[in-house]
Amino acid sequence: MDEKQSVTGWFDSLLTGGRRQLGEALTLVETGGPTARKLLSRLSAMGGRAQIVGVTGPSGSGKSTLVNELALHFVSAGRRVGIVAVDPSSPFTGGAVLGDRVRMNRASSHADVFIRSAATRGCLGGVARATHDFVRVLDAVGYDPVIVETVGIGQSEVDIWRVAHTPVVVEAPGLGDAVQAMKAGVLEIASILCVNKADLPGTDAKLMQMRDLADEASTHTPGWKIPVVATVAQLGEGVPELAERILAHWRYLGTTDRMRQLKYERAMVEIRAGLQAEFVEAPLAKAARAGILARLATKVADQEMTPGDATRALEAEFLRPTDNSGDET
Amino acid sequence: MDEKQSVTGWFDSLLTGGRRQLGEALTLVETGGPTARKLLSRLSAMGGRAQIVGVTGPSGSGKSTLVNELALHFVSAGRRVGIVAVDPSSPFTGGAVLGDRVRMNRASSHADVFIRSAATRGCLGGVARATHDFVRVLDAVGYDPVIVETVGIGQSEVDIWRVAHTPVVVEAPGLGDAVQAMKAGVLEIASILCVNKADLPGTDAKLMQMRDLADEASTHTPGWKIPVVATVAQLGEGVPELAERILAHWRYLGTTDRMRQLKYERAMVEIRAGLQAEFVEAPLAKAARAGILARLATKVADQEMTPGDATRALEAEFLRPTDNSGDET
Numbered sequence: 001m002d003e004k005q006s007v008t009g010w011f012d013s014l015l016t017g018g019r020r021q022l023g024e025a026l027t028l029v030e031t032g033g034p035t036a037r038k039l040l041s042r043l044s045a046m047g048g049r050a051q052i053v054g055v056t057g058p059s060g061s062g063k064s065t066l067v068n069e070l071a072l073h074f075v076s077a078g079r080r081v082g083i084v085a086v087d088p089s090s091p092f093t094g095g096a097v098l099g100d101r102v103r104m105n106r107a108s109s110h111a112d113v114f115i116r117s118a119a120t121r122g123c124l125g126g127v128a129r130a131t132h133d134f135v136r137v138l139d140a141v142g143y144d145p146v147i148v149e150t151v152g153i154g155q156s157e158v159d160i161w162r163v164a165h166t167p168v169v170v171e172a173p174g175l176g177d178a179v180q181a182m183k184a185g186v187l188e189i190a191s192i193l194c195v196n197k198a199d200l201p202g203t204d205a206k207l208m209q210m211r212d213l214a215d216e217a218s219t220h221t222p223g224w225k226i227p228v229v230a231t232v233a234q235l236g237e238g239v240p241e242l243a244e245r246i247l248a249h250w251r252y253l254g255t256t257d258r259m260r261q262l263k264y265e266r267a268m269v270e271i272r273a274g275l276q277a278e279f280v281e282a283p284l285a286k287a288a289r290a291g292i293l294a295r296l297a298t299k300v301a302d303q304e305m306t307p308g309d310a311t312r313a314l315e316a317e318f319l320r321p322t323d324n325s326g327d328e329t
Numbered sequence: 330m331d332e333k334q335s336v337t338g339w340f341d342s343l344l345t346g347g348r349r350q351l352g353e354a355l356t357l358v359e360t361g362g363p364t365a366r367k368l369l370s371r372l373s374a375m376g377g378r379a380q381i382v383g384v385t386g387p388s389g390s391g392k393s394t395l396v397n398e399l400a401l402h403f404v405s406a407g408r409r410v411g412i413v414a415v416d417p418s419s420p421f422t423g424g425a426v427l428g429d430r431v432r433m434n435r436a437s438s439h440a441d442v443f444i445r446s447a448a449t450r451g452c453l454g455g456v457a458r459a460t461h462d463f464v465r466v467l468d469a470v471g472y473d474p475v476i477v478e479t480v481g482i483g484q485s486e487v488d489i490w491r492v493a494h495t496p497v498v499v500e501a502p503g504l505g506d507a508v509q510a511m512k513a514g515v516l517e518i519a520s521i522l523c524v525n526k527a528d529l530p531g532t533d534a535k536l537m538q539m540r541d542l543a544d545e546a547s548t549h550t551p552g553w554k555i556p557v558v559a560t561v562a563q564l565g566e567g568v569p570e571l572a573e574r575i576l577a578h579w580r581y582l583g584t585t586d587r588m589r590q591l592k593y594e595r596a597m598v599e600i601r602a603g604l605q606a607e608f609v610e611a612p613l614a615k616a617a618r619a620g621i622l623a624r625l626a627t628k629v630a631d632q633e634m635t636p637g638d639a640t641r642a643l644e645a646e647f648l649r650p651t652d653n654s655g656d657e658t
Contacts, residue, residue: 037637044635132636155484260630267629270636271622271643272613278640279608279648284601293600300596301589306373307461307599308366311607314600319608319648 007038014043014141019114022141026116029137030130032277040133043140048263050082050144051250052135054164056186059151062196063170066233066242067149071107073236073243074145082143083107083115084134086127086150086157114143126277128156132270145246156273158186163266165259166249168192168242171210173202188217191226191249194242198230224252283318292317336367343372343470348443351470355445358466359459361606369462372469377592379411379473380579381464383493385515388480391525392499395562395571396478400436402565402572403474411472412436412444413463415456415479415486443472455606457485461599474575485602487515492595494588495578497521497571500539502531517546520555520578523571527559553581612647621646 010028013021029036055070057063064085071081107113116138118131131148138146148164150157161167169190187193193210195203207230214226227245231238253259287293296313299305305313339357342350358365384399386392393414400410436442445467447460460477467475477493479486490496498519516522522539524532536559543555556574560567582588616622625642628634634642 037635040635040637044632048632129636136635263630264626267626267636267639268622270629271626271639272609274636274640275609275612275643276605278644280601280604283604293597297593297596297600300599301592303373303377306366306369306465307458307596307603308369310596310600311603312366314604315607 006035007042010035010039011042014039014137022114022137023116026134026137029133030118032129032282036133040136043137047136047140050135050139050146051166051246052139052164053145053147053246054150054161054167055147055170056150056157056161056167057170057172057194057196058175060175061170061172062233063149066170066194066196066231066239067147068107069233069236069239070243070246071113071147072110073239075107075110075112077243079145080112080143081107081114082135082138082146083113084131084138084146084148085115085117086131086148086160114138126273126281128160128273129270129277131160132266132273156276159269159272161186162189163262163269165253165262166191166246168194168246170194170196171206172197173200173206187213190217191221191224192242192245193226193228194231194238195228196231196233198238199232199235203230223256224249279319283314286318287314335364336371339364339368340371343368343466351443351466352445355463355466358462359447361458361611365462369465372466376465376469379464379468379475380495380575381468381493382474382476382575383479383490383496384476384499385479385486385490385496386499386501386523386525387504389504390499390501391562392478395499395523395525395560395568396476397436398562398565398568399572399575400442400476401439402568404436404439404441406572408474409441409472410436410443411464411467411475412442413460413467413475413477414444414446415460415477415489443467455602455610457489457602458599458606460489461595461602485605488598488601490515491518492591492598494582494591495520495575497523497575499523499525500535501526502529502535516542519546520550520553521571521574522555522557523560523567524557525560525562527567528561528564532559552585553578608648612643615647616643 010025014025025039029040055063055067067083067085071083074081107115116134118127118134135146135148148160150161167190169187169192171187171193172195187210193214195206195210197203198207207228210228214228218224218226229238229242229245231242233239253262284293287296292314296305296310300307300310339354343354354368358369384392384396396412396414400412403410436444445463447456447463464475464477477489479490496519498516498521500516500522501524516539522543524535524539526532527536536557539557543557547553547555558567558571558574560571562568582591613622616625621643625634625639629636629639
């Protein structure tokens with residue numbers, strides 16, 4: 001099968017196929033390369049319709065359960081829901097979040113919910129780019145909303161979240177300093193705040209704190225008063241209200257210039273993620289597999305080489321145009 | 330002046346010159362390019378002797394004042410101290426940290442303290458690479474210790490901090506959830522914990538909390554019991570003890586394999602920072618200056634182009650070998 005036929009094949013199977021074909025297409029896209037790029041080009045004109053909902057919050061906030069219930073609520077209203085769960089490449093928190101995936105089972109067995117994890121650490125494409133591209137594919141084939149769940153650690157994750165149409169922060173009462181995993185400032189740029197586990201002690205204090213923050217942040221969003229929603233995701237409580245606020249935010253965006261601005265900001269973030277994937281993550285992963293990275297690092301550690309020399313060496317080996325092509329067809 | 334002569338000129342003026350020459354060399358290194366790379370190569374064999382102390386902590390912890398007092402303490406013991414202050418490229422916290430710089434004045438006027446801020450946002454080289462290279466230069470010309478101060482936000486910042494020989498976390502009593510700016514897990518990989526502003530209410534509770542964390546984390550550092558030091562930096566209280574712990578950690582590292590392992594880990598982090606600087610930050614900055622980035626982002630936002638196409642375009646314009654050379658001499 002030559003390259004061109006292959007892209008058309010992928011395209012057709014995506015449009016006429018089922019979940020298996022979608023899963024395979026996402027794997028293609030995650031891996032990257034010319035076929036993936038062409039497929040994304042073909043899909044591009046079809047996308048841009050879904051509401052992208054970013055959900056972030058510290059571990060322990062119960063956000064996976066909340067995303068699960070939210071998805072089922074949208075499904076009951078006749079929507080098809082895509083979920084992209086970003087497992088952090090951070091060495092600090094991998095385990096806990098992988099555990100969260102298990103708890104998402106209820107929604108994952110539903111025919112109108114498609115869940116994909118952008119998890120593979122060593123993935124050649126970079127997690128951020130994969131996430132953006134997953135959203136593009138799910139959007140193009142008709143999932144709406146597409147919910148992106150992150151733990152809010154690291155710049156690329158925060159970028160993914162903040163350029164969603166509707167960035168939501170999930171908090172919970174009683175999360176101490178030590179488990180506070182979110183970046184500073186994240187709360188201030190959310191469009192919706194949610195206090196989950198709102199049956200725990202400390203809920204009132206947390207709600208009051210969040211409302212103060214929301215009132216302050218709302219001064220920067222004329223026409224949108226940032227709501228604070230209390231939920232108990234495990235019991236489904238407050239989930240319909242949260243869903244309603246999410247849809248209200250979508251209607252609000254439609255009346256403003258913000259939608260256009262967001263598209264532009266998201267484009268910037270995606271372009272950066274593309275460079276990062278192709279010129280940092282991919283060469284490092286390739287060099288690691290070939291055993292070259294360890295050799296270079298040892299030389300740098302032994303002061304036989306500077307890091308700059310090592311960058312040159314990686315460039316020569318993995319970033320020369322001949323090595324990096326594949327666009328001819 | 331041809332290229333070769335220039336590198337030798339830089340090298341000689343660094344070794345025989347004073348603070349002005351050092352400042353100019355750091356600016357050269359920050360800008361990047363072939364001369365900077367060659368200068369770093371020349372300096373490479375001379376470095377690797379200084380203890381690199383990483384100091385991180387949320388804003389409000391008073392870490393800049395602490396770094397200031399710490400530097401003066403080391404100076405009084407006959408050392409020359411380098412300080413590299415990393416102003417975050419994060420959009421969230423820039424302002425507050427720039428304010429901190431002002432408070433570092435006491436040390437900055439001392440002849441045996443050299444302070445440099447890795448601050449320039451649009452800098453072509455990338456802040457992380459600049460920071461690593463600043464440390465290399467200061468180390469090579471005899472500053473020891475070199476203290477790197479970060480606010481602990483973003484992966485590249487945490488990377489800088491954690492590959493220091495001695496990563497120190499500064500906390501303070503009464504810092505609430507909302508100002509908690511550090512990444513999860515940072516506390517767990519510190520070699521020394523410090524509770525600054527230890528004259529404020531809540532100090533005992535904070536110390537107890539830190540000691541619990543330190544005890545738990547110490548199980549992973551056989552031979553090193555992670556100390557918790559209480560300081561009141563503004564009054565100089567506890568600073569000699571903190572300095573002693575820092576030196577004790579240096580002696581401890583000398584007795585273990587950890588030193589070698591750290592060199593390797595730091596090499597990995599520096600290689601990544603080099604790719605990031607050269608293939609992400611530099612082309613984005615160049616494209617922004619040329620007005621090309623905004624045009625590409627608009628096309629992506631308008632769905633006339635995919636992010637992948639934009640990456641290709643940036644590659645063609647800014648990452649072709651002809652554009653990227655300068656190594657011939």
